[in-house]
Amino acid sequence: MYYKESHTLLLNNIARFIDLTELEKQKYLSLLTEIKVKKKAFLMQAGDVTKYEYFITKGCLKVYTLDEDGAPHISMFAVEDYWTGDLASFMTKKPTRYFIKATEHSELLGISRTNYDLLFQEIPKFEKFYRILYQRSLISYIRRSNHGISLTAEERYIEFKKKYPKIVNRITQKDLAAYIGITPEFMSKIISKVNRM
Amino acid sequence: MYYKESHTLLLNNIARFIDLTELEKQKYLSLLTEIKVKKKAFLMQAGDVTKYEYFITKGCLKVYTLDEDGAPHISMFAVEDYWTGDLASFMTKKPTRYFIKATEHSELLGISRTNYDLLFQEIPKFEKFYRILYQRSLISYIRRSNHGISLTAEERYIEFKKKYPKIVNRITQKDLAAYIGITPEFMSKIISKVNRM
DNA sequence: TAAAAGTCTTAAACTAGTTCATTTTTTTTC
């Protein structure tokens, strides 16, 4: 059976943890919505109740909140083959505090809350898929929330560069600063220092 | 059917997300190991391959790593009705980088990796239980890794006190400092400042 | 219950990271 590129990417992502029959694959894909976001456009804004969880098939987006002073804090950069959204708002149906903005023209596959619930009824194997997906995300967030607090900004930058070498070149220094948790000015100093070494 | 106190606590924890028959409850409980840890004793040390995931029925433990300088960084305080362990080491069977030490005499129920895998075969409903458990932990870690980076130490202390009022009184200021991510000296200053306000 | 060990407080000198202001460089837009 032939699938378009974006569907193949998603099916491979799922095949890491569970095996689906052709029929199940088609059923699953029928529950998804295709979404395109232009560069600088918002996928989600604070106050929205998020309708979907997203799988990125093309592009790059930044997920962030604004603090009381209006300063952005980026919690992740989402690129191809990543899942994103606001799980809290998606589950509780309460308004999100997050913004998700495309930093490149992006294409996504979204699953609505109704279809997410339906999915577990129709193909119970997906409980396992999400159990493992959340377990792995949890492991990396636990590590990150530890690291974030125990490393200096320079060490966090070096770690990020090592872990996501491709992403570093796709984002601005300013956005990287908002992710690392420092000012753009200090980010600039760190980068010139690290490059000199 | 009568269950002992520790088992009732665990069964109620599970009943938040899934319903079990009496038979399933008994089957589940039979897969668990009872563990006691004296104050100051270790449940786990860096280098160990962790054999269990733990549910705490009594007491308090601190979960931490040591950085290159030997300074501790506490990632959580685990008390009654909490789950703890090192999920990464448990899943990959690689050595852990964590220490888990009892700060009070503690009692736990542990599930081994073998029995964890068996559980999903015997009672597939547990896929759903862990899917939701990990989903919720993930939501709170995502929030925390954001907050950790955007708040000052004083704000993080006030948040912790509001969120875990009971735990604050059970731990030392020194351990709280290692959790907040500051020195004990600065923790002391913050506390006397906040109390004066 | 006395001694030892660990915890908490205070203070002075220090450093990682911020703020504000200005200039240069790069990217976007028409």
Add this chain to the structure above:
DNA sequence: GAAAAAAAATGAACTAGTTTAAGACTTTTA
């Protein structure tokens, strides 16, 4: 491809949090 807008670099003055050291208070242990 010129003008406008945004991002990056640099530097000086500032602040949140660290380090070191010493004394007071509490808890643990023999």
